[in-house]
Structure formats: structure tokens, C-alpha cells
Amino acid sequence: MKLLWGAGSCAIGIHILLEEAGLTYDTEQIDVAGGETRQAAFQAINPKGKVPTLVRDDGSVLTEFGAIATWIARQTSEIGLIPEDATEEARAVEVMAYVEGTIHGQGFARIFAPQVFEPQDAVHGKLGVRRQGRDIVERGFAILDPMLAAHDFAAGDRFTIADAALFYVERWTSKQQIALPVHLQRHYDRMLARPAIQRVRQAWGET
Ligand SMILES: N[C@@H](CCC(=O)N[C@@H](CS)C(=O)NCC(=O)O)C(=O)O
Known part of the structure; x- marks a missing residue:
């Protein structure tokens, strides 16, 4: 999977979760300040034009911090990134x-x-x-x-x-x-x- 992130952005929270979970992943820096999220190439991946964007191994794309965070937590439920209770x-x-x-x-x-x-x-x-x-x-x-x-x-x-x-x-x-x-x-x-x-x-x- 690959996390698309931008300097200074909220995507850092997702990067941290990938790291805390010990998952294998790639990252790609997007020039958010330079407007790359508004360009056609990025919008073809995520039409919302936002990072974090997670491209999974099967090519499907997850957007929205909460959705991506929940999915990562479910990959390693034993770590408790989402509490069991x-x-x-x-x-x-x-x-x-x-x-x-x-x-x-x-x-x-x-x-x-x-x-x-x-x-x-x-x-x-x-x-x-x-x-x-x-x-x-x-x-x-x-x-x-x-x-x-x-x-x-x-x-x-x-x-x-x-x-x-x-x-x-x-x-x-x-x-x-x-x-x-x-x-x-x-x-x-x-x-x-x-x-x-x-x-x-x-x-x-x-x-
Ligand atoms: N609702 C989205 C918000 C994401 C968001 O606002 N991302 C900002 C960076 S922190 C962004 O990509 N901005 C680029 C833009 O609006 O062009 C989420 O929860 O992931």
C-alpha cells in the first residue's frame, strides 16, 4: 500500500498509525502547497483532492482520516489502536x-x-x-x-x-x-x- 501525504498536513496522523501498527507501506509526497491535489493526475486517484489518501495493494483507494485510521487499526487489532471495549x-x-x-x-x-x-x-x-x-x-x-x-x-x-x-x-x-x-x-x-x-x-x- 502507499500513503500519499503532504508536508505539514493531517496525513502525519495516518503515517504514524502505519508506523505504530508495524505495517509494510510506501509513501509518496504530494506538493499540496503547490496545488498538486488539484491537478488531474491526483484527482484521478482521489477526486476529493485531499491527503491523506491511501492506495491499497489491490489498487483501491481509501480517503478520509477516520476511515483510513479505522482500516489500519483493523489490520493489527491485537495492538489495540481501536480499543476492544x-x-x-x-x-x-x-x-x-x-x-x-x-x-x-x-x-x-x-x-x-x-x-x-x-x-x-x-x-x-x-x-x-x-x-x-x-x-x-x-x-x-x-x-x-x-x-x-x-x-x-x-x-x-x-x-x-x-x-x-x-x-x-x-x-x-x-x-x-x-x-x-x-x-x-x-x-x-x-x-x-x-x-x-x-x-x-x-x-x-x-x-
Ligand atoms: N476530511 C478529510 C480532510 C483532509 C484534508 O483537509 N486534507 C488537507 C491537508 S490537511 C488537504 O489535502 N488539502 C489540500 C487541498 O484542499 O487542496 C480527511 O479527514 O481526510
Whole structure:
């Protein structure tokens, strides 16, 4: 299988899951900032024009962070990337969905691409949309923070798909001068110390 990824993108969460799962995979860097996801060649693979995109060994393509994460977790169920217990599984999916749908999809998306939300007013609109995105992100982190007070990981006492999702939004905060609440900062520091995450960051040329 091959993971299509882009520098700085949420695809790092999927790369981390592949590494944590110990699966065999290839990667291909896509020039997201340079617009490669909008080009015909990429859209022939994923018409949504997004990374992460996972091309499986049979040529079929998986898109959407949650779907790809779930599929990877199911390849190595013994590792517990999705908890066996139904309530813990629901908690992991709950955090992952909140990260993808709200903190990323509504919050950071407004910060990174305000023109998508306010195409009419190129200057003032962008500022307002970015502020709105920041509020959504900060509120989202404030909601998640108490959950990390009781546990080391996003959905309990072990690393799951939720941690991979939470990690990618935590790491977006520094360039935006958004302060992480205390328990999320500790979670982020714990994630940075994981060997799998260090290997991925090295592969991405970050360390
Ligand atoms: N809903 C998608 C969102 C993926 C997404 O927004 N990816 C961004 C990078 S973090 C992207 O590929 N952007 C390229 C573009 O919009 O052209 C998912 O969960 O995978």
C-alpha cells in the first residue's frame, strides 16, 4: 500500500498509525502547497483532492482520516489502536471525529483557507473568518483538555487512533500562536517522545 501525504498536513496522523501498527507501506509526497491535489493526475486517484489518501495493494483507494485510521487499526487489532471495549472504542471515535470534523474541518480549515469560507471579501472577510476559526479551535481544545487530565492518552490508558488525530491538530498550534491548554500540551509532549512519531517526523524531514 502507499500513503500519499503532504508536508505539514493531517496525513502525519495516518503515517504514524502505519508506523505504530508495524505495517509494510510506501509513501509518496504530494506538493499540496503547490496545488498538486488539484491537478488531474491526483484527482484521478482521489477526486476529493485531499491527503491523506491511501492506495491499497489491490489498487483501491481509501480517503478520509477516520476511515483510513479505522482500516489500519483493523489490520493489527491485537495492538489495540481501536480499543476492544465498546465504550472505549466509542470514546476513541468520539475524540477522532471531533478533531476531524470540528477542530480541523471547522476551525483550522478557516485559518488555513479563509477564502473558501468568504470568497467575496478578500481582505476583511479573511481576517474575520480566521478569527472565527481560531475561536473554534480554542473552544475545541478547551473541551478536550479535561479528558486528558485523567488519562495519558486521548481515549484512556493506551495509544489509539484518537491520539494520532489529536496529535496532528496539536502540532498545528505553534505556527498559529495558539496556546495548548496544559493537559493537551503534556499529551503533545508525550506523543513527540514516541519512537514511531520520531521515525515519521524524521521521514518528513522535520528532525
Ligand atoms: N476530511 C478529510 C480532510 C483532509 C484534508 O483537509 N486534507 C488537507 C491537508 S490537511 C488537504 O489535502 N488539502 C489540500 C487541498 O484542499 O487542496 C480527511 O479527514 O481526510
